[in-house]
Amino acid sequence: MLEKKEHLYEKAVLVGLITQNQDEAKLKEYLDELEFLAFTAGATVDKRFTQKMSQPDSKTFVGSGKADEIRNYIKENGITTVIFDDELSPSQLKNLEKEMEVKILDRTNLILDIFAQRAQTSYARTQVELAQYEYLLPRLTRMWTHLERQRGGIGMRGPGETEIETDRRIIRDRISLLKEKLKTIDKQMSTQRQNRGKMVRVALVGYTNVGKSTLMNAISKSEVFAENKLFATLDTTVRKVVVGNLPFLLTDTVGFIRKLPTQLVESFKSTLDEVREADLLIHVVDISHDSFEDHINSVNQILMEIGAHQKPMIMVFNKIDAFAYEKKEEDDLTPSNRKNISLAEWEKTWMSKSKYPTVFISALTKENFPEMKKMIYDEVLKIHISRFPYNDFLFEYYDDEEN
Structure with a gap:
């Protein structure tokens, strides 16, 4: 607990670039998300630095003038960590650390650190450790000299504590060992999935922090960990659920995010297998987030x-209780924009736009739950009937709750 309190006081600054592929509005959105990631990891953001460049500088990511500005600011304000919104090359990390003389992290390292904090089971910890080592391997020299000077804090959990004399050969041996360990566990988990029989499998998918675990708890009456932070859930949770009188398996999966590190996609292969092998996906969306449509595109x-885009799906727009918009005056003739579109207008748009069954709910207040549960029931029943064509007469929907 003492360690966690200490991390909460890490002061950080964020750095991002405006490029031909990323305008100022998009960068602000990414930096908002990066700040939430930093908060989740245990840091407070003191300032943001941005620069317009055609492409990142090969030596220090930002230009020399901006690097001087950042260096002067961190010295004057006691900043301990500089976080870049894009993945840095090993040489950029080395140069920046030498120039700034503080801890340098990129988005990938920050996400890996959050995963290291959140991993609870042996399997999840093994997945995260593998991803961390694969990230560290090309950066070994830089990271180890850094650790000699300053240990602990964001980005330094897990394999970061390895002794300084650890060399690439030992790291490669460890990676091979972890991969073999994951292969064994993957086989065991594959066998577990096969042993679940022919019961219909439903998987919750969506961007991180959209309320999947809260929805899981509400539907299955279980107590899956849920928190208003990114990546609150890492370990796959499977529950047997009965809606009406129709049983099925419901799985809560790790949240997705833009610029998801490739190391994590590979390491969490078995977790993603739960999505790949599901019969039905429930795509949960945070309708209260300004960028929810971008989140939908990222998840898709x-x-x-991972080859799961053609599965049957239900679109569940969550957090209608948190939705807010700026209402236009009746005589206002300016075109509508994202900030003054009402929830009713979004519903009308997506009900007609989506090729999937669509519902707007609040997992917190359970508003519109009966409609959602009936929708899930109908979709699961279709799959069940295709699997057991002579048993459809056994099922008749009824809502066993007042909500």
Whole structure:
């Protein structure tokens, strides 16, 4: 507990670039998310630095003038950590650390650190450790000299505590060992999935912090850990659920995020297998977030990458209790924008736009839960009937709750 309190006082600054592929508005959105990531890891953000460049500088990511500005600011304000929004090359990390003389992290390292904090089971810890070592391997020299000077804090958990004399050969041996360990566990988990029989499998998917675990708890009446931080859930949770009188398996999975480190996609292969092998996906979206449509696109992209994009799906727009908008005056003739579109207008848009069954709910207050549960029931029943064509007469929907 003392260690966690200490981390909460880490002072950080954020750094990002405006490029031809990323305008100022998009960068602000990414830096907002990066700040939430930093908060989740245990840091407070003191200031943001941005620069417009056609491409990142190969030596220090930002230009020399901006690097001087950042260096002067961190010295004058007692900043301990500088966090970059994009993944830095080993040479950029080395140069920046030498120039700034503080801890340098990129988005990948920050996400890996949060995963290291959140991993609870032996399996999740093994997955995270593998991802960390694969990230550290090309940066070994830089990280080890850094650790000699300053240990602990964000980005330094897990394998960061390895002794300074550890060399690349030992790290590669450790990576091989972890991969073999994960292969064994993957086989065991695959066997477990096969042993679940022919019961319909439903998986909750979505961007991180959209309320999947809260929804899981509400539907399954279980107590999956849920918190208003990114990546609150890492370990896959499977519960047997009965809606009406129709049983199925419901899985809560790790949240997705933009710029998800490739090391994590590979390390969490078995977790993603739960999505790949599901019969039905429930795509949970935070309708109260300004960038919810971008989040939908990011999740769909990852689903496509893992070969799960053609599965039956239900779109569940969550957090309608937190939705807010700026109402236009009746005589206001300016075009509508994202900030003054009402919830009713979003519902109308997505009900007609989505090719999937769509519902707007609050997992917290259980508003519109009966509609959602009936929707889930109908979709699960379709799959069940296709699997057991002579048993459909056994099922008749009824809502066993007042909500």
